[in-house]
Amino acid sequence: MRLTASQPLGKTSVRGNRWNRATAALMLSLCLGFPPSVAMCPPYCLCASDIISCSGRNLSVLPSDLPSYATRLDLSHNALTALPVDWTSGPFDRLATLILSRNSISQIEGNAFTVAPYLIHLDISSNQLTVLNSSIFSGLKELKELLLFGNQISQINPGAFSDLYSLQRLYLSGNRLNAFPLGLYWEPGGPRNLTFLDLSNNMLSKVPVQRLLSLPLQGGNYLQENPLVCDCALLALLEYWMWRQYRPLIVFRSQYPCRDDSGPKCSQQVVSDMPVEANTYQVDPGKWLSVPCPGLTSPTQDVFWVTPKTVLKSSTNDTSARLIVSPNGTLEIQEALMEDSGVYVCVAARGRHFGPKESPEVNVVVGNQSTASRSGLTRRKGAEHFNTAFTTLASCVVSIILVLLYLYLTPCRCQENRGGASGGCGGRAFVLCADPREVESGQRRSNGKRVAFLEPQLEDSDVDGLKTTAINLGHVTTEGILKNGSRTVGQTLTDPTQMA
Numbered sequence: 001m002r003l004t005a006s007q008p009l010g011k012t013s014v015r016g017n018r019w020n021r022a023t024a025a026l027m028l029s030l031c032l033g034f035p036p037s038v039a040m041c042p043p044y045c046l047c048a049s050d051i052i053s054c055s056g057r058n059l060s061v062l063p064s065d066l067p068s069y070a071t072r073l074d075l076s077h078n079a080l081t082a083l084p085v086d087w088t089s090g091p092f093d094r095l096a097t098l099i100l101s102r103n104s105i106s107q108i109e110g111n112a113f114t115v116a117p118y119l120i121h122l123d124i125s126s127n128q129l130t131v132l133n134s135s136i137f138s139g140l141k142e143l144k145e146l147l148l149f150g151n152q153i154s155q156i157n158p159g160a161f162s163d164l165y166s167l168q169r170l171y172l173s174g175n176r177l178n179a180f181p182l183g184l185y186w187e188p189g190g191p192r193n194l195t196f197l198d199l200s201n202n203m204l205s206k207v208p209v210q211r212l213l214s215l216p217l218q219g220g221n222y223l224q225e226n227p228l229v230c231d232c233a234l235l236a237l238l239e240y241w242m243w244r245q246y247r248p249l250i251v252f253r254s255q256y257p258c259r260d261d262s263g264p265k266c267s268q269q270v271v272s273d274m275p276v277e278a279n280t281y282q283v284d285p286g287k288w289l290s291v292p293c294p295g296l297t298s299p300t301q302d303v304f305w306v307t308p309k310t311v312l313k314s315s316t317n318d319t320s321a322r323l324i325v326s327p328n329g330t331l332e333i334q335e336a337l338m339e340d341s342g343v344y345v346c347v348a349a350r351g352r353h354f355g356p357k358e359s360p361e362v363n364v365v366v367g368n369q370s371t372a373s374r375s376g377l378t379r380r381k382g383a384e385h386f387n388t389a390f391t392t393l394a395s396c397v398v399s400i401i402l403v404l405l406y407l408y409l410t411p412c413r414c415q416e417n418r419g420g421a422s423g424g425c426g427g428r429a430f431v432l433c434a435d436p437r438e439v440e441s442g443q444r445r446s447n448g449k450r451v452a453f454l455e456p457q458l459e460d461s462d463v464d465g466l467k468t469t470a471i472n473l474g475h476v477t478t479e480g481i482l483k484n485g486s487r488t489v490g491q492t493l494t495d496p497t498q499m500a
Contacts, residue, residue: 040065050094054078062087072097076123083108092116101125101147114139125171126150134159141165149173149198156181159189167191170198173222177202182211195219200252202226209233213240213304213311213347220248224255232266232301234258235349243354266301266349278343278361283336285367293329293346294360301349303329308342336366 041047042063045054050071054063059078066073068090080103095116105127113119117139129151137143137160144166154176161167161184170184170191177199184190184197196219204226212221228234235258241249249256283289293303305312305325314325322334329348333340346360354360 064089074099077102083112085109085112097121099123103127110135111138118142121145123147132156132160138163145169147171151175162189164191168193169196173198173200180207198222200224205229209237210311210313222248224252228257230257232264232349236347240347278359278363280363282365289333291331296348299329304347305331306345338366341366
């Protein structure tokens, strides 16, 4: 087969060069036996190993010949308007990041992302989405980060976030939401580990305070730049978040309402002194207990109590429940059980900030206080016993190491001249050496070393008027010095009084 150029030599366009390179790559891949979907890179994209970038190509239709080996696919800054189910010819079994931002996408069909079941990061920001239909993100069980900010989303249908079990971070700022998406937390099949939710710059006027109080504070719910109505419930929530040093509020406090004294009057009288430490209330099992809200009397609006299991509200009490909140904000515990013990927090609009040591918490103890804390005390005692045993074991190990170092490390060499004293070892020195007879004969009959401890002696010292000379160990047989305790001293030392 003869190939002819479509343009004269020297006048080949850039597009023609790309086509020729793509054709050559296709022929080479076919000759080597690789399918085009594995080895080909679209001529209008850039490919670097497993990264495919088709960004800024003004594409209005998704390319169908994208390599399936990609782990990162960038289709941003184009003119795409929709994402159908069959937007790609084959599955992306390795795709972890898909970027569709800065397009004009207004419609995403259900199950459109099932071809990329291992997506971790999905960016659909800055598009024209208005509604999130059910099953729009179906199949993305591994997805951890979803970016939807900068759209026109005003409605989220039930089941829109189904299958997003692993979702941790969701960005919904800069949309037109007028209701808090409660389904994110309480719909079956929704995210179970969501720790970051950005709802800033929407159209929210109210938030579900009772539901928000039940959420853990490890992550964050960003609600700034919304037209929130400053009522007593919102004021109570903001005061509670300030006391807990909730980062989304601390960082963007100036962009929340209720910033001055122009807010609503939610209490007829506020106690000026808050308890420095949490008060403790004790009750016997089966009895009733009334717990007043710290620092608050005669409230005119709702009071919330955060209990170890749930969040209670004064205006929505269940008459059949054992725990209720009275209109004056007092927590009533009826027929107390042992599992009612724990830390309770009264959340109310007090119209003031908490001091550095003030606390709205109370401790509730059902039964004998020592009995209630027995399990914790047992754990503490167990930890103390473990620490004691570990310390004893460590001391033993260190002692053994020191003894071994003391016995087997020789600070002074044995004197070759056995007739002289072991000079150079100092006063309180010790000598470690083998049996001289074994050294001379070249045979080792034992594995032990001989240890001699020398007390410092001065040649001209006077003891009871008698002069003593330094002891000469040259004539002492070493086999009698600490030789496994099995032999006696071969020769005894002369009495210093006889050596004078």
